[in-house]
Amino acid sequence: MFQLFFSLSELFSPPQIKVRPDQVTEGDHMNITCDTELSPHRETTELQFAFYRNGHNVQGFSLSNQYGVPSAQLEDSGNYTCEVQTPTGSVRKRSNMAHIHIQGAAARPVLSFSPNWAPILTGDSVTLTCNGARPAQGNERYTWYRDSNPIPGVEQQNYTIQGAEIEHRGRYQCQNGTSERSAALQLPVSDDKVILQAPPGAHEGEELTLRCYTRPEYKTTNTAVFYRNKLTIRPLGSDSLVLGGAQTHMSGSYSCQTKLHDKDQGITITYTSAEEHVSVTELFSSPQIKVRPDQVTEGDHMNITCDTELSPHRETTELQFAFYRNGHNVQGFSLSNQYGVPSAQLEDSGKYTCEVQTPTGSVRKRSNMAHIHIQGAAARPVLSFSPNWAPILTGDSVTLTCNGARPAQGNERYTWYRGSNPIPGVEQQNYTIQGAQREHSGRYQCQNGTSERSAPLQLTVSDGELPTPALRVPRNDKECDAT
Structure with missing residues (x-):
């Protein structure tokens, strides 16, 4: 009885969640990567990535395998997973769960006035409040400053000035416990x-x-x-x-x-x-596009960051980020200020911009335009057979094709290997075996120009009779992959 064994290969490995830095402190830039590896026979397959916190989607499916939080807060703690799929959704895999705990930090407090007016008149009253995370247990003391000098006898979160005098005017700051001092606010007092x-x-x-x-x-x-x-x-x-x-x-x-x-x-x-000079301060600076690495070569992991800075008086404001290539959205608004392409291709070249907005859209700014050119690389070719069946019988014919980017001008030679040994006299993209014999069996590879060798494919030639009908399967079959 003739028996045939075949294996179904993974299109891509089960994804893994990775977080940087290893320990995230409140205010840190947290970056989460969804890491997977494509089969060497399907290295050009496009994948899409999505991210979840406690089961709720925080970044929808896109080509970016990264989710970034520019300034992590305590509420960003949780159980994170990611999901990877093909564009049609025919293959979809979810990662392991990673519990990410954001450690609290002595956040810089923000100073506010009530009533919220300036200047004030002599005789008026005003309450200054030191807003922010409460100081650690046992260190509940607040410190207040006027023109950088400590104000004696005031150790509470609120500092009230009753019947203001001219000498109360100045630049005020506060500090809770061992935190940094707040940004300064000017309190003018007038006797007009x-x-x-x-x-x-x-x-x-x-x-x-x-x-x-x-x-x-x-x-x-x-x-x-x-x-x-x-x-x-x-x-x-x-x-x-x-x-x-x-x-x-x-x-x-x-x-x-x-x-x-x-x-x-x-x-x-x-x-x-x-x-009175009334000044309206930028909520956040005009965003800038930054790309790493500086020069991207085909196949590189490309990471694009939308860089902006919040006003020190509004450091806890939540911002949303979106990315565009040639005017078309490639990643919708989310809390991540990063867009990553795990394996950059020539078609990823283009003019990139990003947009930053508040959740309500009341303030929205677009970045400068950055032209990103992906340099071509000698991509690793993929070997295929036609007809795409295995095994074959002695006397059959089969054509092996070396698929991939064409070699550079002046280096159009293809090299073929059987069992790691070069096959002499074959320098074309296609290698046809007419009237196959058992000695044609082996592991085949190809190389175009100076590229890497392709992943090997096994060709088995049998001189025995196959049952009727013959049982054959496509070589290099992939899970739910219709290619």
Whole structure:
């Protein structure tokens, strides 16, 4: 009885989750890779990758085998898995589960004012709050600074100034436990009758409102005129001016004008405030495209990073990133600022940009354009047989083809091997065996130009009779692979 044994090869190995750095601390750049290896006979197969945390998708299927978190937070801890599939989904595999624990760090606190106006008038009250992770148990002390000098006797999270005086003005910072000091916020204190107020430290995308603020003993109406750079931007109306979502171009010198009633003299006068410079700060810097390695060769692992920096006053803001090639989206908005191509091909060349936005889309910025050129490499060829059956009988004919990138101009020679020995006189892409004999059996490889040799394929020639009908299977069969 004739017996035939054949094996079904994996198209790609079971994926493995890898995380860098090995121990992630709050605020670190965390990078997770979904690592798999294609069969040497299917090295040009395109794969897609997706990532999950606690079973919930955090990055949908794309060509990137990396998921990056620019500034890891405690809530990014969890059980991570990744999934790899062919574009049709005919082969899909899920990785092992990796538990990633983000260690807490003494995060830099953020200072805020309540009410959120600056400047303030003498006699007003304001509460300063040191926002951020609470200090470690046993080190609950807060430290407050004015113009870099510690403020004695204040060790709580909130610091209230009752009846502000001129000497209270200055640059304030706070520190919780052993954390860094917060970024500084300026508190101006004025003894004028009328002042133009704005939220201190306004950032892009935030609602921006100005108001014409008057000492209560003088105020007669709730009306005012507003000026920017000495030009009227709104005629007489409410004493508040809503500018909407803040943009950096709104920065400038603002003032207001209103009518005051002097109770002692019994007269009403028109009074214009001093000019106040209102600055709208970038929420995050314009993104920059960075590619590694600097020069990408066909087959290299290419990694593209969308690099931006948050304002120190808004370091906990969540950002989303997307990537484009020649204007077409290659990775949709996600928390990952990286797009990776495990094995770059010539068609991955192009003009790349990235886009960064807040979750609401209130602030969105696009990067510069980076032209990435993938240099051609002598790709490892893939050997195939036609007709694609095994084994064959003595007397049959079979054509072996060396598939892959054509060799460089001037080096068009193909080399064929049987059992690691060169086959003399065969230098073409196709090698045909007419009237096969048993001595033609063996492990065949090919090489085009200066490429690597192909993975070997076994050709078996039998001089015995096969049962009728003959039982044959395609060589190099792959799991659910229709090629």
